[in-house]
Amino acid sequence: MTIQTVDLIIHAKWIIPVVPKNTVLTDCSLVINDNRIIAIKPTNNIEQLFSAITEHDLKEHVVMPGLINAHGHAAMNLLRGYADDLALDTWLNDHIWPAEAKHVSAEFVKQGAELATAEMIRSGTTTFSDMYFFPEETAAAAHSSGMRCQITFPIFDFPCAWGNGPDDYISKGLTLRDDYRNHERINVIFGPHAPYTVGDDTFVRLSSLAPEIQSGIQVHLHETKGEVEAAVKESGKRPIQRLYDLQVLTPTTQCVHMTQINDDDIAILQQTGAHIIHCPESNLKLASGFCPVDKLLKAGINVALGTDGAASNNNLDMFGEMHTAALLGKAVAEDAAALSAQQVIEMATINGAIAMGIESDTGSLEVGKCADIIAIKLDDIEHAPLHDVLSHVAYTHNGHRISHSWVNGQLLMQERQLTTVNTKEIASNAKEWQERLAQN
Amino acid sequence: MTIQTVDLIIHAKWIIPVVPKNTVLTDCSLVINDNRIIAIKPTNNIEQLFSAITEHDLKEHVVMPGLINAHGHAAMNLLRGYADDLALDTWLNDHIWPAEAKHVSAEFVKQGAELATAEMIRSGTTTFSDMYFFPEETAAAAHSSGMRCQITFPIFDFPCAWGNGPDDYISKGLTLRDDYRNHERINVIFGPHAPYTVGDDTFVRLSSLAPEIQSGIQVHLHETKGEVEAAVKESGKRPIQRLYDLQVLTPTTQCVHMTQINDDDIAILQQTGAHIIHCPESNLKLASGFCPVDKLLKAGINVALGTDGAASNNNLDMFGEMHTAALLGKAVAEDAAALSAQQVIEMATINGAIAMGIESDTGSLEVGKCADIIAIKLDDIEHAPLHDVLSHVAYTHNGHRISHSWVNGQLLMQERQLTTVNTKEIASNAKEWQERLAQN
Numbered sequence: 001m002t003i004q005t006v007d008l009i010i011h012a013k014w015i016i017p018v019v020p021k022n023t024v025l026t027d028c029s030l031v032i033n034d035n036r037i038i039a040i041k042p043t044n045n046i047e048q049l050f051s052a053i054t055e056h057d058l059k060e061h062v063v064m065p066g067l068i069n070a071h072g073h074a075a076m077n078l079l080r081g082y083a084d085d086l087a088l089d090t091w092l093n094d095h096i097w098p099a100e101a102k103h104v105s106a107e108f109v110k111q112g113a114e115l116a117t118a119e120m121i122r123s124g125t126t127t128f129s130d131m132y133f134f135p136e137e138t139a140a141a142a143h144s145s146g147m148r149c150q151i152t153f154p155i156f157d158f159p160c161a162w163g164n165g166p167d168d169y170i171s172k173g174l175t176l177r178d179d180y181r182n183h184e185r186i187n188v189i190f191g192p193h194a195p196y197t198v199g200d201d202t203f204v205r206l207s208s209l210a211p212e213i214q215s216g217i218q219v220h221l222h223e224t225k226g227e228v229e230a231a232v233k234e235s236g237k238r239p240i241q242r243l244y245d246l247q248v249l250t251p252t253t254q255c256v257h258m259t260q261i262n263d264d265d266i267a268i269l270q271q272t273g274a275h276i277i278h279c280p281e282s283n284l285k286l287a288s289g290f291c292p293v294d295k296l297l298k299a300g301i302n303v304a305l306g307t308d309g310a311a312s313n314n315n316l317d318m319f320g321e322m323h324t325a326a327l328l329g330k331a332v333a334e335d336a337a338a339l340s341a342q343q344v345i346e347m348a349t350i351n352g353a354i355a356m357g358i359e360s361d362t363g364s365l366e367v368g369k370c371a372d373i374i375a376i377k378l379d380d381i382e383h384a385p386l387h388d389v390l391s392h393v394a395y396t397h398n399g400h401r402i403s404h405s406w407v408n409g410q411l412l413m414q415e416r417q418l419t420t421v422n423t424k425e426i427a428s429n430a431k432e433w434q435e436r437l438a439q440n
Numbered sequence: 441m442t443i444q445t446v447d448l449i450i451h452a453k454w455i456i457p458v459v460p461k462n463t464v465l466t467d468c469s470l471v472i473n474d475n476r477i478i479a480i481k482p483t484n485n486i487e488q489l490f491s492a493i494t495e496h497d498l499k500e501h502v503v504m505p506g507l508i509n510a511h512g513h514a515a516m517n518l519l520r521g522y523a524d525d526l527a528l529d530t531w532l533n534d535h536i537w538p539a540e541a542k543h544v545s546a547e548f549v550k551q552g553a554e555l556a557t558a559e560m561i562r563s564g565t566t567t568f569s570d571m572y573f574f575p576e577e578t579a580a581a582a583h584s585s586g587m588r589c590q591i592t593f594p595i596f597d598f599p600c601a602w603g604n605g606p607d608d609y610i611s612k613g614l615t616l617r618d619d620y621r622n623h624e625r626i627n628v629i630f631g632p633h634a635p636y637t638v639g640d641d642t643f644v645r646l647s648s649l650a651p652e653i654q655s656g657i658q659v660h661l662h663e664t665k666g667e668v669e670a671a672v673k674e675s676g677k678r679p680i681q682r683l684y685d686l687q688v689l690t691p692t693t694q695c696v697h698m699t700q701i702n703d704d705d706i707a708i709l710q711q712t713g714a715h716i717i718h719c720p721e722s723n724l725k726l727a728s729g730f731c732p733v734d735k736l737l738k739a740g741i742n743v744a745l746g747t748d749g750a751a752s753n754n755n756l757d758m759f760g761e762m763h764t765a766a767l768l769g770k771a772v773a774e775d776a777a778a779l780s781a782q783q784v785i786e787m788a789t790i791n792g793a794i795a796m797g798i799e800s801d802t803g804s805l806e807v808g809k810c811a812d813i814i815a816i817k818l819d820d821i822e823h824a825p826l827h828d829v830l831s832h833v834a835y836t837h838n839g840h841r842i843s844h845s846w847v848n849g850q851l852l853m854q855e856r857q858l859t860t861v862n863t864k865e866i867a868s869n870a871k872e873w874q875e876r877l878a879q880n
Contacts, residue, residue, distance in 0.1 A: 080824075081831035085780040118821045284767035285835075287776040314835040315822060324764065327724035336727040340525040381558045382755060384520075384867050385874030391521035395725075395754040398838050427824050434825030 001048065007409060008032040009052035010373065011043045012063035014389050018349050019364040022342050024389045030063065032371040035184075035409035039367060056404065060379040062389050064345075065364050066126025066148075066372040066405060067318040068352030071218070071256045071277040071306030073132045074141070075104075075112030077119065078433045080310040088224065088286050096311060099437060100133075104161050109134040111429040113141035116316060118421045121147065123317040123399025126372045126407045127352065127362055129254075129277075129306065131191040131218060133162040136176050139186055146412045146420045148372060150356050151176065152191030152218040155206075157199045166202045170209075177215065185408055187216075187358070192248075194220040195239035196227060200246060207247040216252040216357055218277070219243070222265070223257040224288045240265050249274040254355050256306065257282075258296075259289030266299050275302045275355035278347065280324045282308030293325065294333035297343065304352035305344070317399040322348050326394055341394035375404040441488065446473040447849060449492035450813065451483045452503035454829050458789045459804040462782050464829045470503065472811040475624075475849035479807060496844065500819040502829050504785075505804050506566025506588075506812040506845060507758040508792030511658070511696045511717040511746025513572045514581070515544075515552030517559065518873045520750040528664065528726050536751060539877060540573075544601050549574040551869040553581035556756060558861045561587065563757040563839025566812045566847045567792065567802055569694075569717075569746065571631040571658060573602040576616050582626055586852045586860045588812060590796050591616065592631030592658040595646075597639045606642045610649075617655065625848055627656075627798070632688075634660040635679035636667060640686060647687040656692040656797055658717070659683070662705070663697040664728045680705050689714040694795050696746065697722075698736075699729030706739050715742045715795035718787065720764045722748030733765065734773035737783065744792035745784070757839040762788050766834055781834035815844040 009032070015025040017040070029046045031039040041049065083095035109132060120128055127148035130138045135153040142149035153173030155166055163169045170190075177188035190206050192198040198219075210217050221239060222228055231239045241264070243249050251273035258265075258276050269276070278291050296303050305325055307316045322344040329339030353363025362372040376397060383392055405413040412420055449472070455465040457480070469486045471479040481489065523535035549572060560568055567588035570578045575593040582589035593613030595606055603609045610630075617628035630646050632638040638659075650657050661679060662668055671679045681704070683689050691713035698705075698716045709716070718731050736743050745765055747756045762784040769779030793803025802812040816837060823832055845853040852860055 078825060079827075081826070081828040081836065084828065084831045084835065085777055087775065087777050091776065115821065115824060122821065281767055284771040285776065287770045287774050287778070290771065314831065317822075317838075320760070320763075320838075323760075324767070327721055327764070328768075330727045331724040331730065334727050335527065336531065336725065337525055337527050338727070381555065381562065381863055381867060381870075382757075384555060384870035385518060385877070386521070387519075387874060387877065388521040388524065391524045391754065395524065396521065398757075398760075398840065400838065400840050423821055427821060430821075430824035434827060437825070437827065 003049065003051050005051050005053070006031055006033040006038065007052065008054045008371070009046060009050060010056045010058060010063060012058045012061055012375070014062040015040065015365060016062060016064040016345065016390065016393065017365040018065055018345060019366055022390070030365060030373065032409055035370055037365060037367055037369055037371055040365065058375050058404070061375040061377050061403060062393065063373060063375045064393065065349045065362065066374045066407060067124050067348045068304065068363060069120060069125045069128040069306055069316065069318055070254070070304040070352040070355055071129055071131070071279055071308060072316065073309035074116035074128065074130050074138055075109040075132050076309030076311045077116040077316070078108060078112040078430065078437070080314045082311060082437060084314070088288070091286070103437060104133050106134045106137050108433070109137040110141060111426070111433065113138040114421065115426050115430050116310070117141050117145035117147055118418060118423055118426050119316045121145065121405050121412050121418060121421065122402065122416070123319065124374045124376070124402040124405065125316065125318050126374065126405060129218065129356065133160055135173070139176065139180060139188065142186055143183070144420065146407050146410050148185040148362060148407055149187070151186065151188045153188060155190065155192045155202060156197045157202060158197070166198070170205070187356070189216040189218065192217065192219050194223070195231060195242060203243065203246040203248050210252065211250070216254065217248060218254040218256060219248070221255040221258055222260040225260055228260045238265065240268055244268045244272065252357055257288065257291070259283050259291050261292055261296070266296070266301070269301045270299060275304060277304050277306045277355065278325060279306045279308040280328050281321055282312040284328070285312050290328070290332045292332055293329040294335065294338035302351050302354050303347055304355040305347040318348050319397050319399045322394050341390040344394050345390065371406050371409040373406045374402055376401050377403045443489065443491050445491050445493070446471055446478065447492065448472040448494045448811070449486060449490060450496045450498060450503060451486070452498045452501055452815065454502040455480065455805060456502060456504040456785065456830065456833065457805040458505055458785060459806055462830070470805065470813065472849055475810055477805060477807055477809055477811055480805065498815045498844070501815040501817050501843060502833065503813060503815045504833065505789045505802065506814045506847060507564050507788045508744065508803060509560060509565045509568040509746055509756065509758055510694070510744040510792040510795055511569055511719055511748055512556070512756065513749035514556035514568065514570050514578055515549040515572050516749030516751045517556040517756070518548060518552040518870065518877070520754050522751060522877060524754070528728070531726070543877060544573050546574045546577050548873070549577040550581060551866070551873065553578040554861065555866050555870050556750070557581050557585035557587055558858060558863055558866050559756045561585065561845050561852050561858060561861065562842065562856070563759065564814045564816070564842040564845065565756065565758050566814065566845060569658065569796065573600055575613070579616065579620060579626055579628065583623070584860065586847050586850050588625040588802060588847055589627070591626065591628045593628060595630065595632045595642060596637045597642060598637070606638070610645070627796070629656040629658065632657065632659050634663070635671060635682060643683065643686040643688050650692065651690070656694065657688060658694040658696060659688070661695040661698055662700040665700055668700045678705065680708055684708045684712065692797055697728065697731070699723050699731050701732055701736070706736070706741070709741045710739060715744060717744050717746045717795065718765060719746045719748040720768050721761055722752040724768070725752050730768070730772045732772055733769045734775065734778035742791050742794050743787055744795040745787040758788050759837050759839045762834055781830040784834050785830065811846050811849040813846045814842055816841050817843045
């Protein structure tokens with residue numbers, strides 16, 4: 001019998017592959033070569049088959065796919081706790097937008113995104129989607145951190161620090177897309193901000209451009225009741241209907257928030273195959289409304305999960321987000337059996353990958369997929385007793401117990417030590433921004 | 441100038457006293473003697489006034505009152521993750537109650553409560569309220585852990601492993617109350633389980649007995665819509681109206697849950713001065729409903745916070761509970777300015793003390809109060825930048841960053857090491873219960 005030499009073997013007490021559903025493997029090993037998973041086998045047989053350059057023995061750990069934060073604004077980490085407990089319009093008009101207008105620059109985005117990548121890796125996220133000014137800086141931070149990333153470059157009908165209007169944003173964004181064309185981990189797509197900040201002309205342009213270059217689109221949609229009511233008053237149409245009529249909604253469109261959903265909206269989502277990115281903590285904190293997730297999942301719509309920016313959350317911990325999504329989803333559905341542990345884990349992994357069109361690379365631990373893997377150490381008092389590993393991951397755990405993280409086979413964190421990110425420098429930069437913002 | 445020798449001085453970067461409101465003291469020290477706070481002064485003057493036997497220099501920490509978990513079932517920690525994602529009646533009838541009937545004993549309660557005290561101290565809780573079978577075991581666990589505790593001994597109209605009916609429960613409970621009459625940290629009060637498990641005769645008895653012996657009462661009330669509807673159908677009265685008519689509601693009554701509240705209910709709460717214990721994560725997980733906390737606070741009703749048991753949460757982290765309470769409270773009120781960071785911190789501290797009638801001893805850091813104090817280390821990437829300490833405590837933080845805990849001046853945790861609790865033995869006991877429960 002030949003023994004194959006491979007790059008990496010991870011021996012785990014438990015493995016949650018996510019696919020197939022409701023599965024917890026015990027005492028198994030993940031075998032990784034050339035950045036991809038090539039086998040998942042019982043640990044007691046593994047040395048007869050494989051020999052590894054590097055091995056990790058994680059005997060008190062559950063190993064699972066890295067989490068996918070499908071919507072956020074990484075650089076806004078610098079505005080964490082900057083303005084809380086305010087009505088949405090006061091928050092935006094009197095605090096967030098003035099602070100952004102004064103401070104947002106390439107440097108702000110670079111250092112904010114670096115802070116966010118450190119926090120995300122430490123809490124088990126391996127892939128994130130980002131929509132913010134100076135997206136080239138966030139892309140660079142993702143590149144150097146080793147994380148997987150979907151950059152959705154922002155498009156508005158008005159100028160901002162990053163550009164002077166839709167033509168300029170699209171031109172800059174497509175250049176960025178070109179720069180990352182062959183990147184293994186980074187994908188650049190269109191990020192028209194929202195129906196109320198982007199006009200029909202721009203949406204029409206995107207609806208022909210996106211399929212032409214096989215790009216996805218991510219858009220804020222139906223975040224609040226006010227947004228929907230204003231649109232109906234002005235045009236007679238709900239925003240989702242308008243985007244449908246403009247042919248923006250396809251199986252590569254990601255609709256973020258959707259707290260306001262009626263049966264017509266569901267029919268549109270079903271017909272077009274567009275995805276929903278649910279951001280429960282942000283929706284609650286901004287009092288935006290309640291996305292009916294259970295109803296959407298039962299209607300066959302793909303729902304992924306995101307934290308939104310740290311200014312409206314105020315952390316990027318996807319485990320906390322899963323917990324909130326599960327609890328809130330049950331209460332909104334008035335059914336304690338709705339949104340099971342498995343379902344919210346799917347929302348935070350495979351559903352995000354499907355929404356971004358990267359499910360052949362990530363989102364589950366399956367042979368052939370890239371090695372995007374995290375380990376959680378389950379030896380604390382808070383995890384005792386351990387009746388059900390899936391339940392602990394969804395309901396009991398917080399991201400701070402993540403011990404290891406790999407993306408594309410590269411080790412990004414070992415025993416909570418980050419390998420690609422300089423936390424000392426990041427913390428020092430954040431402190432400087434704290435002082436600059438305080439002078440406002 | 442005389443320098444006074446005292447037991448303990450804690451120097452802190454920041455102090456959140458909770459009272460007065462919206463206050464963060466910087467570079468101040470807490471001076472403790474004979475278990476009580478005798479001064480809070482700027483650190484740079486302190487050595488001219490006091491000399492301490494023990495000093496703690498917490499220069500990266502925020503120091504605040506220990507949290508008060510105003511409702512729970514500590515021993516149910518052994519059922520954490522035992523049965524999730526089930527409708528409430530299936531959960532109770534087919535899982536929780538059969539498991540309790542088979543397994544609950546004095547030993548189960550002792551070892552479950554010990555597990556819970558370890559988890560609570562580690563996450564910043566210094567006072568807890570408990571309602572469960574064999575309350576003498578939970579009281580003993582509280583005593584040996586050094587925590588402050590309100591034992592609400594359970595009363596039902598039917599027999600259970602602990603006793604054979606209301607007379608027996610009341611007799612045993614009053615004996616327990618007597619045993620702890622002069623205890624500095626433990627108070628024993630009546631815990632009639634709920635309107636649907638306790639009859640009028642028993643409530644009438646409590647309504648005269650409680651004021652006679654100056655005991656409080658804690659009762660589950662309006663947990664679900666079904667409970668209220670069934671009562672109205674049967675008796676024509678909402679449960680809170682029935683308890684009002686039976687004179688059970690007074691300024692020493694604690695009503696747990698109250699997810700169903702109309703204006704008449706609010707009027708009763710205002711008139712009687714009864715308190716509400718809000719358990720948002722349990723209410724969400726069991727799809728019980730949404731307590732309108734902002735409306736209650738605006739109506740002048742005292743609302744405290746509890747985790748409920750770990751079987752329906754699935755942790756006892758009061759920081760997570762604060763975060764959920766704040767976020768959910770905003771969404772339910774449809775107002776992002778509702779339930780501020782300060783307000784949820786009050787709910788988790790002083791409001792709990794007021795509900796339990798122990799606000800002269802605990803719930804805030806004020807001169808004259810007992811030294812029930814926790815410290816949180818704020819040096820992680822997740823706390824950067826630090827625009828607002830109150831915001832970080834309410835929205836960003838989780839209990840795992842608590843570094844120190846004191847109750848009644850006694851150090852219960854130092855640099856995350858527990859001083860009164862044997863975590864190794866507790867973990868081993870939990871493992872044994874895991875195996876016994878799995879055989880079910």
